[in-house]
Amino acid sequence: MATEEKKKELLEKLKNAVIQYDEDTAKEAANEVLSVGMEPNDAIFNGLVSGMVEVGRMFEAQEYFVPELLMCADALYAGLDILKPHVTQLDLGVKGSVVIGTVEGDVHDIGKNIVKMMFDVAGFTVYDLGRDVPLDKFVQEQLRTDSDLVCLSAMMTTTMTGMKKVIDDLRTKNPNVKIMIGGAPVSQDVAEKYGADGYAKDATNALKDAINMVASLKKMKDEVEAKKKK
Amino acid sequence: MKDELRHEQLSMGAKVIGVAALRGYMSGELAHLNIAISIGVDRRLNEDTLSQLMKLQKRAVRFLKSRGYRTLAIPPDSDRQKGTFISKLYSLFTHKMAATSAGIGWIGKNGLLISPDYGPRLSLVTVLTDAPLEPDWPMERSLCGDCTLCVQYCPSQAITGAEWSRSSPFVELVKLSVCRSHKATKRATDGKPNCGLCINICPYGRRESDSQNAEEKKPALKRCY
Numbered sequence: 001m002a003t004e005e006k007k008k009e010l011l012e013k014l015k016n017a018v019i020q021y022d023e024d025t026a027k028e029a030a031n032e033v034l035s036v037g038m039e040p041n042d043a044i045f046n047g048l049v050s051g052m053v054e055v056g057r058m059f060e061a062q063e064y065f066v067p068e069l070l071m072c073a074d075a076l077y078a079g080l081d082i083l084k085p086h087v088t089q090l091d092l093g094v095k096g097s098v099v100i101g102t103v104e105g106d107v108h109d110i111g112k113n114i115v116k117m118m119f120d121v122a123g124f125t126v127y128d129l130g131r132d133v134p135l136d137k138f139v140q141e142q143l144r145t146d147s148d149l150v151c152l153s154a155m156m157t158t159t160m161t162g163m164k165k166v167i168d169d170l171r172t173k174n175p176n177v178k179i180m181i182g183g184a185p186v187s188q189d190v191a192e193k194y195g196a197d198g199y200a201k202d203a204t205n206a207l208k209d210a211i212n213m214v215a216s217l218k219k220m221k222d223e224v225e226a227k228k229k230k
Numbered sequence: 231m232k233d234e235l236r237h238e239q240l241s242m243g244a245k246v247i248g249v250a251a252l253r254g255y256m257s258g259e260l261a262h263l264n265i266a267i268s269i270g271v272d273r274r275l276n277e278d279t280l281s282q283l284m285k286l287q288k289r290a291v292r293f294l295k296s297r298g299y300r301t302l303a304i305p306p307d308s309d310r311q312k313g314t315f316i317s318k319l320y321s322l323f324t325h326k327m328a329a330t331s332a333g334i335g336w337i338g339k340n341g342l343l344i345s346p347d348y349g350p351r352l353s354l355v356t357v358l359t360d361a362p363l364e365p366d367w368p369m370e371r372s373l374c375g376d377c378t379l380c381v382q383y384c385p386s387q388a389i390t391g392a393e394w395s396r397s398s399p400f401v402e403l404v405k406l407s408v409c410r411s412h413k414a415t416k417r418a419t420d421g422k423p424n425c426g427l428c429i430n431i432c433p434y435g436r437r438e439s440d441s442q443n444a445e446e447k448k449p450a451l452k453r454c455y
Contacts (some may be wrong), residue, residue: 020295024288066259067302070315077314110318 007038007202014047014079017053021071023078030082040083048076048083049121066110073114080121087123092154098149098210099141101129103162110157111183115151115206123148124210135162139169143176147209152196153164182206232363235293239269244286246270246345246352247325248332253367255331257322263302263358270345270352280306283355290357299361306355325354330396333366336373336379337394340380340428341404346373349435350428371395380428386412389428390437 010033017026026048033043055072056063064072100116102109116171119126127145130139142150150170154160163181172176180198181191191199200206232249239247250266269286273279283306291301308320330336335345335352342350360387372393381389388409392401413423 022295067263067316067319068300071302071321074314074316110315113315157245 005161006036007042010036010038011047011050013045014043015054017052017079018048018051018072018075019058021068021075023075024211026075026079026080033083034086040086041142044080044083044087044121048079052076052118069114070110075118075119096148096210097125097127097145098151099138099145099147100127100151100153101133101138101155102155103138103166104132104135104161105129105162106154106156108158108183110155110156112151112153115153115182115200118202118206119210134168135166138166139173142170143173147177147180149180151180151182151206151210153181154185157185160185160190163196167195180206180209231361235290235363237266238293239286239290241280242286242289243271244269245272245348246334247335247361248329249369250328250331250333252331257290258321259319260302260358263300263360265359265361265363266323266331266334267357267359267363268325268328268334268354269282270329270334270348270354271355273353279353283353287355287357288354288424294357294359294361297361299359302358304356304358306353319346323356323358325356328356329354331368333369336369336371337403338372338380338434339374339378339393339403340384340389340432341393342429344372344374344434347435349432351435370397377433378427379431379433383427383431384402384409385427386427388412 010029013029014026014033017023017029027198029047030043032045033040052072055064055069057071072224098119100112100119102112112131116126116128125147127140127147138150138152141147151156151164152163160183164185167181169181170179178197179195180200181194181196182200186199188199198206198209201210232270232319236247246269248268250268251264253264254384256264267290269290269439271279271282271286287303287305292304294301300314302319304320304323304325306325308317308325326337329343329345335343338344338350340350343354344350345352372395374393378391381391386408388405390402390405392403394401394403409425410423413425416424
C-alpha cells in the first residue's frame with residue numbers, strides 16, 4: 001500500500017496536471033496511482049476532479065479562457081481513461097442515468113461534452129445523442145432508457161426554441177423526468193419559461209444540480225412506493 | 231528568452247523557427263494567445279518527420295510553461311486529430327499563416343509554404359502563446375516571381391498561377407477539388423493518395439542531386455529574390 005505522503009503527492013500531481021493542461025503528466029500520474037495500489041476513486045475525485053474544480057474557478061475569474069478549459073478537460077480525460085477501468089465502485093450517494101445532446105440545427109457541442117464529462121466522472125450512465133439531434137429522438141431515447149434526467153444544450157437563439165418542444169413532449173409522455181437545459185443563450189428566465197427543472201451556466205453547476213435533481217426524484221419515487229405499500 | 235528558445239530548438243533538429251505577432255488577427259477564443267511560434271523541419275522521405283515535430287513541439291511547450299506562460303500547441307497533423315476537446319479549435323488557425331507571419335516564407339503558386347532555403351520541403355508545427363517574444367518581420371508577398379514550373383508540371387492543371395500576397399489572402403491559388411481528384415488516382419507504395427510533383431519541381435531549396443536541371447534553374451531563381 002502507498003504511504004499517506006505518496007498519496008498526497010500523487011493527488012497533487014494529478015490536480016496540477018489538469019490545471020496545467022499537461023496530458024503527459026496526467027497519464028504518468030494515473031499510471032503511478034495504479035502501480036502503487038492507490039484507490040482509483042480517490043485519485044479521480046481528489047486529484048483530477050479537484051483540479052477541474054479549480055479550473056472552473058479560474059475560468060469564471062477570467063484567468064483561463066476557452067482553449068485552456070478545453071485542454072484541461074483533455075488532460076482530465078487522459079487520466080480518467082487510465083483510471084476508470086480499475087474503479088470498483090463509485091459512490092456519490094446517488095447514481096443515475098442521463099440522456100444528453102445538442103438540439104436539432106445546432107452543431108455546437110463543446111459545452112455539452114464538458115457537461116457529459118462531469119457526468120461520466122460522477123459515475124452516471126450517459127446516453128450521448130451527440131449534436132444536431134432531431135427533437136423526437138430525445139423523447140424516444142428517454143423512454144427507451146428510462147433515464148432520470150434529460151439534458152438539452154443549444155448555443156444559438158434560433159435553435160434554443162427547439163428545447164421548448166422537447167420539454168413539452170417529455171412532460172406529456174413522462175411527467176417524472178427531470179430536465180436540464182444549458183448553453184450560451186439560456187438563462188434562468190428561459191428555463192422557467194420553458195418549464196425546465198434546472199438550468200446550469202457551467203459544467204460544475206450542471207453536475208451539482210443534476211445530483212440534487214436525481215436525489216429528489218429518487219426520493220419522490222420512494223415516497224410513492226412507500227404509499228403503495230401502505 | 232527568444233534566443234534561448236531558438237537555440238534549443240535548432241540544436242534539437244529544427245531547421246527554421248520564427249515568431250509572429252498576431253494581436254488583433256486572432257479569432258475570439260484565441261485572442262489572448264497572440265504570439266505564434268512557427269517551427270519547421272525539412273521533410274525527407276523515410277524519416278519520421280511527424281514524431282520529430284512532436285518532440286520539438288513538446289520541448290517548446292515545456293520551455294514556455296516552465297517560465298509561466300500559456301501555450302496552445304497545434305499538432306502537425308491537426309486535421310487528423312479528432313476526439314479531443316481542443317481539436318475543435320485547431321481549425322481556427324493554420325500552420326501556413328503562422329509561418330508567413332513569422333517571416334519563414336511565403337505561399338507559393340502551388341499553395342504551399344515556400345522558404346528561401348528549403349522551398350516547399352518544410353513540415354510545420356505551431357505553438358501559440360502569450361509569452362512576450364520579439365516578433366520577426368512577416369513576409370508580405372510571394373517571391374515566386376516569373377517562375378511557373380509548378381503550374382506547367384501539375385498533371386491536373388490545378389494550379390491557377392495567381393500570386394499570393396498578404397494583402398489579398400483569398401485569391402484561389404490551387405483548385406483544390408481538381409488536385410484532390412487527381413491525387414486520388416495516384417497511390418504511393420503505402421496505398422495513400424500521393425502526387426507531390428509541385429513540391430518536387432520547385433527550384434527553391436532543391437538539392438543538386440535531385441536533378442541536373444537544378445543548376446540551370448538557379449540563375450533565374452537568384453533574380454527572383
